[in-house]
Amino acid sequence: MSNNNNSTDDRINSEGEDKNSRRAFFKNFGLIGAVAAAGGAAIYSGYKYEESKPNHDMVKVLTADNRLVEVPRDQIKDIKLDTSELQRKGREGLKGHRFVMVIDLSKCRNARKCISACQGAHHLRPYEYHINTLVMQESPETAPYYMPKPCQHCDNPPCVAVCPVNATFKRQDGIVLIDNERCIGCRFCIAACPYSARLFHWEEPLMSEADKGKPYNIELNVPQKKGTVTKCLFSSDRLREGKLPYCVSACPNGVYYFGDENQDAVTNGTTKETYRLSELLRVNGGYHLMPELGTKPRVFYLPPKNRLFEFKDTRDQDKEKI
Amino acid sequence: MASEVNTGFLLDKRLDSIATDILRPVGISKGFLVWMGFLLVSLSGCIYAYYIQWDKGLIVTGLRDYVSWGMYIANFIFFVATSLVGMLISSVLGLMGFKWVKPIARIAEIIAVAFAAVAGLVIVSDMGRPERLPYVFMYGRIQSPILWDVTVVTTYLVLSTLLYFIPLIPDLAISKGRMGHTPKWLQSTYEVLSVNWSHTPQQYKILLKSVRILLIVIIPTAFAIHTVTSWLLAVTLRPGWDSSIFGPYFLTGAFVAGSAAVVIMMYFVRTNYKLDKYLTLYHFDMMGKLLVLVSLVYLYFNINEFLVPAFKLKTADAIHLKELFVGEYASMFWSVQLLGLIFPIILLLFKFFRKPLPMFIISVVVLIAAWFKRYLIVVPTQQNPFLPKQYVPDAWMVYQPTVIETAITMGTILLAVIIITVLFKLFPVIPIWEMAEEQCENDHKSQE
Numbered sequence: 001m002s003n004n005n006n007s008t009d010d011r012i013n014s015e016g017e018d019k020n021s022r023r024a025f026f027k028n029f030g031l032i033g034a035v036a037a038a039g040g041a042a043i044y045s046g047y048k049y050e051e052s053k054p055n056h057d058m059v060k061v062l063t064a065d066n067r068l069v070e071v072p073r074d075q076i077k078d079i080k081l082d083t084s085e086l087q088r089k090g091r092e093g094l095k096g097h098r099f100v101m102v103i104d105l106s107k108c109r110n111a112r113k114c115i116s117a118c119q120g121a122h123h124l125r126p127y128e129y130h131i132n133t134l135v136m137q138e139s140p141e142t143a144p145y146y147m148p149k150p151c152q153h154c155d156n157p158p159c160v161a162v163c164p165v166n167a168t169f170k171r172q173d174g175i176v177l178i179d180n181e182r183c184i185g186c187r188f189c190i191a192a193c194p195y196s197a198r199l200f201h202w203e204e205p206l207m208s209e210a211d212k213g214k215p216y217n218i219e220l221n222v223p224q225k226k227g228t229v230t231k232c233l234f235s236s237d238r239l240r241e242g243k244l245p246y247c248v249s250a251c252p253n254g255v256y257y258f259g260d261e262n263q264d265a266v267t268n269g270t271t272k273e274t275y276r277l278s279e280l281l282r283v284n285g286g287y288h289l290m291p292e293l294g295t296k297p298r299v300f301y302l303p304p305k306n307r308l309f310e311f312k313d314t315r316d317q318d319k320e321k322i
Numbered sequence: 323m324a325s326e327v328n329t330g331f332l333l334d335k336r337l338d339s340i341a342t343d344i345l346r347p348v349g350i351s352k353g354f355l356v357w358m359g360f361l362l363v364s365l366s367g368c369i370y371a372y373y374i375q376w377d378k379g380l381i382v383t384g385l386r387d388y389v390s391w392g393m394y395i396a397n398f399i400f401f402v403a404t405s406l407v408g409m410l411i412s413s414v415l416g417l418m419g420f421k422w423v424k425p426i427a428r429i430a431e432i433i434a435v436a437f438a439a440v441a442g443l444v445i446v447s448d449m450g451r452p453e454r455l456p457y458v459f460m461y462g463r464i465q466s467p468i469l470w471d472v473t474v475v476t477t478y479l480v481l482s483t484l485l486y487f488i489p490l491i492p493d494l495a496i497s498k499g500r501m502g503h504t505p506k507w508l509q510s511t512y513e514v515l516s517v518n519w520s521h522t523p524q525q526y527k528i529l530l531k532s533v534r535i536l537l538i539v540i541i542p543t544a545f546a547i548h549t550v551t552s553w554l555l556a557v558t559l560r561p562g563w564d565s566s567i568f569g570p571y572f573l574t575g576a577f578v579a580g581s582a583a584v585v586i587m588m589y590f591v592r593t594n595y596k597l598d599k600y601l602t603l604y605h606f607d608m609m610g611k612l613l614v615l616v617s618l619v620y621l622y623f624n625i626n627e628f629l630v631p632a633f634k635l636k637t638a639d640a641i642h643l644k645e646l647f648v649g650e651y652a653s654m655f656w657s658v659q660l661l662g663l664i665f666p667i668i669l670l671l672f673k674f675f676r677k678p679l680p681m682f683i684i685s686v687v688v689l690i691a692a693w694f695k696r697y698l699i700v701v702p703t704q705q706n707p708f709l710p711k712q713y714v715p716d717a718w719m720v721y722q723p724t725v726i727e728t729a730i731t732m733g734t735i736l737l738a739v740i741i742i743t744v745l746f747k748l749f750p751v752i753p754i755w756e757m758a759e760e761q762c763e764n765d766h767k768s769q770e
Contacts, residue, residue: 185454191558191704194707203379
């Protein structure tokens with residue numbers, strides 16, 4: 001290059017001005033040197049930058065609000081779900097949903113599988129019920145039937161209204177939860193609940209030794225805590241994963257339907273068939289438990305009609321298991 | 323209460339004899355030490371019972387998921403109820419100008435202070451997580467009646483304490499120099515507490531004015547504490563609690579319990595402190611009539627509370643009422659209604675029963691009945707929830723208070739008695755200056 005330059009210079013300075021061409025040579029040489037140095041530095045720093053940069057291996061991630069996004073693999077950090085993070089998420093609830101349960105009384109044979117599944121998940125004793133099956137009979141003339149009774153997750157919850165410390169609360173997705181890290185154990189909510197849906201840990205909970213040190217999952221209410229209230233949570237930890245509640249999945253007799261009022265769809269936990277909620281309630285005459293109390297439950301019942309099995313009161317045999 | 327005090331009584335010779343009379347029982351006597359020793363030893367046993375509950379949880383009580391409020395809550399309501407009498411005697415009767423309440427007012431205020439102060443502790447004994455009590459202030463939700471209750475009970479305690487203390491100041495000043503028979507530390511306590519009171523007419527003017535303001539302010543506060551306490555039950559949907567007259571029903575019941583407590587203490591002061599010159603037969607007669615009056619009002623609310631639902635017999639109400647009238651709680655229910663309400667009303671109509679000793683016996687029965695009345699309000703309702711109780715251990719079906727639970731409850735009662743004992747024994751229990759002033763005033767009137 002410098003030769004070329006020189007020859008050009010020669011042609012321009014036709015009279016053979018040696019001094020001039022030497023000066024031009026040095027001038028050009030210096031310029032080029034500076035450019036080269038700058039370029040080298042740039043390349044080197046670029047290399048360094050590239051070296052420090054993570055490689056762009058992208059991963060698809062589903063966010064909490066259901067958006068599919070791409071993030072570089074090495075930018076993914078494992079967040080340890082601690083109690084306060086779980087509490088924040090748990091109090092917020094699942095956006096866009098309004099969960100409902102439909103219980104078909106014509107199918108319940110008191111298998112009590114829902115109860116044991118629930119008690120297993122929530123670390124409860126055999127006589128501590130988030131959900132219980134009761135023998136009901138409206139009057140001596142009418143037929144007795146079995147009625148599973150979870151928390152009704154009322155839209156006008158008497159328990160939430162009386163809580164002095166905001167330990168029990170109603171989420172945007174309709175679920176009523178209890179925060180046992182906040183609960184002071186006054187049991188006003190138990191007094192207020194007309195469905196006897198809440199229970200209190202009078203003694204150390206069943207698995208308090210084994211659960212020691214685990215972060216508190218407000219959506220599972222585990223670890224359970226002595227001196228606090230616990231209750232049915234509609235298995236909100238399972239709902240977050242897109243699964244049906246423990247009791248609903250465990251039922252062998254197709255008693256439970258669970259779903260979303262916003263989508264007008266409920267899925268049977270046994271057959272996994274999905275039905276239109278409004279249609280199901282209309283055709284079968286769905287109703288609420290004690291609607292006259294104005295609690296506006298999120299649990300519907302279908303009447304115990306056309307039962308294909310005989311009612312057997314097994315309370316005495318079942319009692320021995322408790 | 324008069325708007326001005328004639329300080330002439332300070333120069334009157336009779337002040338000396340009145341002060342001597344009233345101050346004679348004040349101080350540390352052997353009987354006091356024995357009694358306090360007994361109280362404190364018993365209390366330490368009860369505190370140990372609470373330690374067991376703290377350690378093991380509420381499993382040591384008879385409470386379970388169906389009856390989850392029991393003796394503790396009943397006891398709490400009883401305490402709040404009894405404390406209300408301070409307002410009735412000092413404010414309602416005092417402001418209406420009844421002179422006979424003067425020597426009784428301080429007794430009523432002591433009962434108010436003692437029971438209101440311990441009521442807060444009673445409610446803590448019922449908490450599953452007592453160490454989280456600060457949460458009520460940190461995370462308090464103003465919608466919850468518990469917050470209203472905490473606010474008004476605290477306010478009432480402060481107002482009652484002021485109403486006890488402010489009229490006591492002149493007495494403390496009078497007592498200085500007349501306390502030769504008492505220990506030094508008590509004399510210096512009087513010195514400090516009397517805040518340099520020098521009996522100027524100006525000071526008395528301020529005293530009367532502030533007491534008058536307190537007497538007026540405490541009326542709505544007292545109404546609020548027991549009304550809100552009744553709402554802890556009445557805001558729920560349960561039969562037996564779901565009642566729109568629970569506020570006045572509780573309030574009028576409170577006056578019965580409190581009046582009985584005052585009569586008991588009056589009898590004690592009259593006989594043990596030999597102050598029959600100040601708590602005369604006339605005072606007992608008037609208290610007897612007051613007890614009849616408040617009992618009649620309470621009877622009226624009882625009739626409303628039971629007759630109206632019993633007439634309709636809605637399913638859930640019918641079960642509840644049957645339990646009370648002829649069921650499991652029938653014997654307790656009828657004993658409480660007859661011994662605590664009907665018989666006292668009938669007996670106290672006769673002058674013979676308005677004498678100190680019969681009054682004392684009747685009042686003890688009324689006060690015990692008042693405690694069981696609260697138990698009957700709290701427990702049977704939860705015994706019969708809307709939905710059947712099934713698949714639970716047999717022990718969960720019926721509420722049976724345990725020894726530990728009873729001991730803790732006894733402990734709170736002992737604590738109230740300790741406060742009452744200290745205030746009765748270490749400070750003049752009858753207002754000296756008011757008695758002296760009254761005598762001077764009577765002289766003036768008779769001269770005219």
